Amino acid sequence: MSTATLDKNDSAGPVDSAENSASHLITLTLRIRRFNPEVSEDAQWQDFTLKIDPKDRVLDALHQIKWEQDGTLTFRRSCAHGICGSDAMRINGRNRLACKTLLKDINPEKPITVEPIKGLTVLKDLVVDMEPFFQAYRDVMPFLITNGNEPTRERYQSAADRERFDDTTKCILCAACTSSCPVFWNDGQYFGPAAIVNAHRFIFDSRDEGGEQRLEILNDRDGVWRCRTTFNCTDACPRGIEVTKAIQEVKRALITRRF
C-alpha cells in the first residue's frame, strides 16, 4: 500500500480504476436446461447473458445468474473447490464439475450449454435424484471388512500396498462417470463405474478381507461384465481417476481368481 505505484493508481481516480477492472470482463451466454415440475412438465433451454471474468468458473457464472438475474435457478454445490462432488453437470455436452471448469477453457465465444447429468431423474433444473447412484455405491459395501479380533495397534500397510489402490481412493462420488456411461443411461440396474471404482478401492486394499464378497457382487449380471470399455467414465472423472482401468482390473481379478 505504501508503494509508489499503488499511490499513483489511487490518485488516478475511481473512474479510471473502475474502467480498468471492467475491461477484462467478457459477455457470454449460458444456455441452461431448465425444468420445474411445479410449472411445466417440459424442460426447456433458457439463455442468460452476463458480463464475467473469463478466468472465473462455470459455478461463478451460475452464482451470478442466481444472485443477480433469476433466483429460481436451482443447482447443487457445497465446497466450490472440487472436493464435495455435488456440482457435476453436463457442460457443453461433457460431464464436469462446474467448480473446476474455467469459462475461458470451454470457448466462451459460443453459448455454453449447461444440463443436468444424464441417466438420473431430474428433480429441478440441474438437480437430479442421486439415490439410485448411492444405492449402487452401498451395494458394493464400501467399508473395511475384516475377520478375527481387532488388532491392538494400527493395521500396517507397506507403501507399495497402499500404492496399489491409490488411484481409486481419490473418488469424490460426484457421479460424473456413472452418468456419462451409455450402458447406465439405458439400464439403471448396471452398477456403474463409480460403484466399481469404490469396490476396487477395497478389493485391492491389503488390509481388507471382504474382497471375495465384493468380487462376487460385481460378477453379477449387472456388474463389471456389462462394461463395454467405452472410456466415457475415464474422460469424465474430474479427479483424473483411470476409471476404465480400474474396471478392467476388477475383471482381471475375477478371471484370475477363478482359473
Place this chain on the structure above:
Amino acid sequence: MSTTETTEAAKNDGAGEPTDSVTLYDVDHPAPVIEPPRKRTAKTPKASRGNFEMQTWLFMRLSGIVLVVLVLGHLLIQLVLDGGVSKIGFAFVAGRWASPFWQVWDLAMLWLAMLHGANGLRTVINDYAERDNTRFWLKMLLYTATVFTVLLGTLVIFTFDPNIR
C-alpha cells in the same frame, strides 16, 4: 396418485373458468418427473450366483480370435483365390465338403459365429431394450433364430449329399 390429483385439479379449474382445459401444475400438483429406465432401488434383484456373464464375456474374446482365422480364411477361399466368386457353385461346395477338414472348418465357423453373434445381440438387447417385456420377447426371437440356424446348418453339413438330383 399424483396423476389423479392433477386431473382433479384440472377438472376443478375447468368448473371455475370456462377456458380451454390446459393442465396447470403448481406446488401441490407438480408435473410427473421422467424416471430413468430400470432404476436401481434397494429391492434391485440381488446377486445371481454363477459365472455366466464372465463366461460369455470370455467367450466373445476367445471366439473372436478363432473367428479371425476362420472367417478371413473363408472369405479368402470363397471370394479371392482361384477365380473369385465366379467359381462358386454346387460342384465347388460339394468338392470342399468331401474333405472332413473343411467340414470341421465350416462347422466350427457356423457354431462360433452364430453363438458369438447371438451373444453380441443379447448384449445389445440388454443395453438398449428398456421394458422387461420388450427384453424378454426380443431375446426369445433371437434364441429361436439362433437355434434354428445352427441346427439347420449342422444338419446340412452332416447330411450333405453330393449326388442329389
